[in-house]
Amino acid sequence: MSNFVDECNLNVQAGDGGAGCVAFRREAHVARGGPAGGDGGRGGDVWLVADRGVASLLSFRDHPHRRAGNGRHGRGNKRHGARGADLEVPVPVGTVVLDHDTGEPLADLSGSGDRWLAARAGEGGRGNSRFLTNRRRAPAFAEQGERGESRWLRLELKLLADAAIVGLPNVGKSTFISRVSAAKPKIADYPFTTLEPNLGVVRTGDTEMVLADVPGLVSGASEGKGLGHRFLRHIERARVLLVMLDLAPGAAPPPADQQAVLLAELERYRPDLLDRPRLVVGSRADLATGVGREESSAAEPSAGGRGESRAAEANAGNGFEGLRISSVTGLGVAEVTGELARMVAAARAAEPAAAGTVVHRPAAPGVGVTRSHDGSWVVHGRAAARAVALSDLTDPEALAYAQGRLDRLGVDKALAKAGAVSGDVVHIGDLAFTYEEGR
Secondary structure: OOOOOOEEEEEEEOOOOOOOOOOEOOOOOOOOOOEOOOOOOOOOOEEEEEEOOOOOOHHHOOOOEEEOOOOOOOEOOOEOOOOOOOEEEEEEOOEEEEEOOOOOEEEEEOOOOOEEEEEOOOOOOOOHHHHOOOOOOOOOOOEOOOOOOEEEEEEEEOOOOOEEEEOOOOOOHHHHHHHHOOOOOOOOOOOOOOOOOEEEEEEEOOEEEEEEEOOOOOOOHHHOOOOHHHHHHHHOOOOEEEEEEEOOOOOOOOHHHHHHHHHHHHHHHOHHHHHOOEEEEEEOHHHOOOOOOOOOOOOOOOOOOHHHHHHHHHHOOOOOOOEEOOOOOOOOHHHHHHHHHHHHHHHHHHOOOOOOOOEEOOOOOOOEEEEOOOOOEEEEOHHHHHHHOEOOOOOHHHHHHHHHHHHHHOHHHHHHHHOOOOOOEEEEOOEEEEOOOOO
């Protein structure tokens, strides 16, 4: 079973707010004490936090639920309930958060310490002491605690690497990264040996860089064929692309055809990938006839027929004239890593300065009105839901307070503008009531 997971579903549940308390002072020397109910505590938020110590999304595969703490209820003598504990959920640096249902991107946690508010806590309800006014001397109602936000998310990991190795399956990518770094990927002589990305740290001179061995691409990968989008996204953040072409005779199409396939798939997936600096090398040069341990040369096509010319081309690395490497013998490896280091250093220097830790806080929605399939109206918005979340709406003072607060929020105007008429049913939170025009 793989220990690397780069996509998963996650359910987040913020804590519910505690209920406000209805209480009155009861003292021997006070004939009729005033309201003394305390407020409920706010629930806990759920935050996703990018953490360099987390390598994959494995922890969410079998346990996808995360929940913050609930707030405590208020008590008499104006004692407020304790706040629920926030929950910080560590995710790998490079995690992209998507809406589970629509696929809409919500946050990109691309830097260590970046934070995103995944589920907002419910506010605690106010105790009856908060509703004391000159005209309302003994309020017998309080606010209920607000429910915490609950939602399903889709997490996708895009690796952060200085350079990504791009090539068809089984062209020697894993062998190369095992040669130049301490990474120990699985290596075998069959396609799709690499089923998960491997990262290796390469040190050359004064430069240290992270190299990603990405599973092989095939024609149609940009449309999901083979390992498709699941691994193409790991190329997106790489500063430099190392395009690796197989020179072994009979093992793959000619290098020019391999390169055409790879670049076409990159362009179809994300055209801007072709603007990245890239280094093209011929791999497995030790298997190409005429290539020695320390140098390589391309054989000239024979003067015979067309078939003989193709055979000679295959035997000499298919006419490839670029940098050649053999990860088995070491041929060209130092030259390629040196050139990669130079290109990575240049790409880093060209990047704008980092903006620092990013905290993503979704904007709080206002009041909105939609029509339900049964013809009733639904009022959306936290402020409107809180306006009617009182402990006893049969109390005349509580009902008057709720109506006044809805008026100040513009709910009546929003309903009239949407087309509501007298007699229509309106839902706000858990409350349903009959709308009256011009009330």
